[in-house]
Amino acid sequence: MKWSQLLTIVVAAAIVSVTVQSCKNGGSATAFAGDDAAKAVYVQPGKHDEFYLFTSGGFSGHVGVYGLPSGRLFRVIPVFSVDAERGYGFTEETKPMLQTSYGFIPWDDAHHPELSMTDGKPDGRWLFINANNTPRIARIDLRTFRTAEIIEIPNSGGNHSSPFCTENTEYVVAGTRFSVPPGGQDVPIASYKEHFKGMLSFVRVEPTSGKMELAFQIQAPPFDWDLSHSGKGPSREWSFFSCYNSEQATTLLEVNASQKDKDFILAVNWKKAEEYAKQGKGKRMKATYYTNRYDESTHTATSTVNNEVTVLDPKDCPGMMYLMPCPKSPHGVDIDPTGEYIVGGGKLATVIPVYSFSKMQRAIADNAFEGEIAGIPVIKYEACIAGEVQKPGLGPLHTEFDGKGYAYTSMFISSEIVKWKLGTWEVVDRVPTYYSIGHLCIPGGDSKQPWGKYVIALNKITKDRYLPTGPELTQSAQLYSIEGDKMRLLLDFPTVGEPHYAQACPAELLEKNVVRTFKLDENKHPYAVKAEKETRVERKGNQVHIYMTMIRSHFMPDNIEGIKVGDEVYFHVTNLEQDWDIPHGFAVLGAQNAEMLIMPGETQTLKWVPTRAGVYPFYCTDFCSALHQEMQGYVRVSASSSSVPISYGSGTK
């Protein structure tokens, strides 16, 4: 058989098998854009995607970085969970990042990535994300795609309505989903209504450095503060929080927190709150919480312990906040690009309520209130509602916007995205998702300037969409085109961790700022060595500090003797490379922590406590050159009683 015939048969077989495969998955035919879809998502080898997509890793605690429209995964950024692949949370330099008032916490549940904004538009500087379990907010530097800072939120339990930022990133917020007794009081659970508070925290972001500090907390009633968004344009001085469990149940919430027809959306005038805090209206309360910052010049994180927080009580701060009744156990609260409409995701409701900011302002001026809860006026529903989207589907959760007058709401129970028109509230299109969509994302879709080209469905269930992998299946997202009147499914793509929420922005916003190497000249790590001549091994009692360098393809020193059982050995390793994409790895036999990946110009430290005598190899883990296999060395460990002196060097002599 000639090779060309053989090739033809192979090609034909491939086509047949693809056809058979797509017949099997025929269920998606209604939404799928068909042959055009391949063209719409295909990015040629070597070409770049148009958008960055940042997905939360959900219970993985990481952030995933993808390209759109291809859905290709570029990077997993460790944030709240340790990452043995890079040494994050294992190296001496990164351990402080995960310190909290509860000690070192190696895992969390990360839900909502939030791009920093200038004038209500993503500015590509930072990405914030919340930790739900042990309440924290992290800031990722989008020049390095690394976690730069983590601040702990005190008096909080379940930091879910977080970290949505204000129009110019003046604040990121942190509303507690699980109300708790502030100050860690030991009280009966039955005293919930009396002792528990639903703390809403406002974290100030320093405009140039991005450094976060807890400016003040607002003591709200003990409802479950679920989600949030801040206003923009006319509503820019306001933040909005949704809640469920206004019933104030502590048990079987599934039933007990679904009793009332309406819960609330809370509108907080943060500008006014800021003034009240400045005027000293707040109480100073004892609270222990950590701020952990990574310093790029010392390549080291440090933890600061804070001891106090300012708490504002709405009773003492008139005009600071108002409740708007919202049907029923609302989830998302989303503001349209003009800043006028506030959309509630009434999870168990049959309508999507849309509030008008200007009507709300008039209602406040006219005292159109139906009562008061814990010093917070409750505005009459009719006085602040702009309209309701009728029969949108089942289980409306979240809404994003395309900037062309349309809103897109995710429907968890009926597993679809529903497109509707702002102002007329009519549903104009709907498309199924596979399966059970939670959040959805349009690039810039919660900002003043959406790039309304795609909507991404972030699904909770994958079921039969991919090859099966045992009881646990991949998590997944779906990409839809929203350029035409009809939404069209283009692509399914698997994600790392649960893609809880995601934000996207044009690649050009970030690409130009990306750091390629750390300048060796600017490395201020106390254990850095910048030339091989400076490498050394120093003993201080039972601590041994190894000042080591790495470059293609050797370590210096690479033969070390005089370590004893019982010593704490610190490998301080500096990567001398100054070229992009030349990290080196470091691993040593018997290390009980992890490897380290060290970027060009960077210094990182691995602590190693050998427990028995012997000769231990170490080596480079990240393939670096043709002589990568040769990038290795030995450490000799002798009995604790031995008198082998410290000696070191390279094998050249």
Added chain:
Amino acid sequence: MKSMVWFVAIAVTLIVGGCSTKSEDAHESAKAATVSEVGVGPIQRVELGALDVALAKKGAVIFEQKCSACHKLDSRYVGPALQGVTQRRKPEWIMNMILNPAEMLEKDPTAKELLATYLTPMTFQNVSHDQARALLEYFRQVDGAVH
């Protein structure tokens, strides 16, 4: 089926055709590089005067920081021994190799040969133009230049 065979045959022809064009390009640039002994990069011409001892001293410090992890003067290390380099190569070539190693390794025949011998690619170490000039002066001093 028959038309498919033709399709494949045409596609193959096109691919093969594409390849030959590319290799001609490569050949062209290789030829261009051979004519020049200054290498490929930002340095077209270096005026050498009497040895600038102060500059050579600066160069020695930079050599320690940025080069010594891979180069020794008197013996092979990761890369070649650098004693005698100013006699082997033009000053322009030396500076281009320091400032523009990636392109040199792709296009300059001498640099390509060196890679084949030493296998680890010469890397850019964030050296400025002035620093590269100082390094050149240091190499001249090592090689005994006076003027």
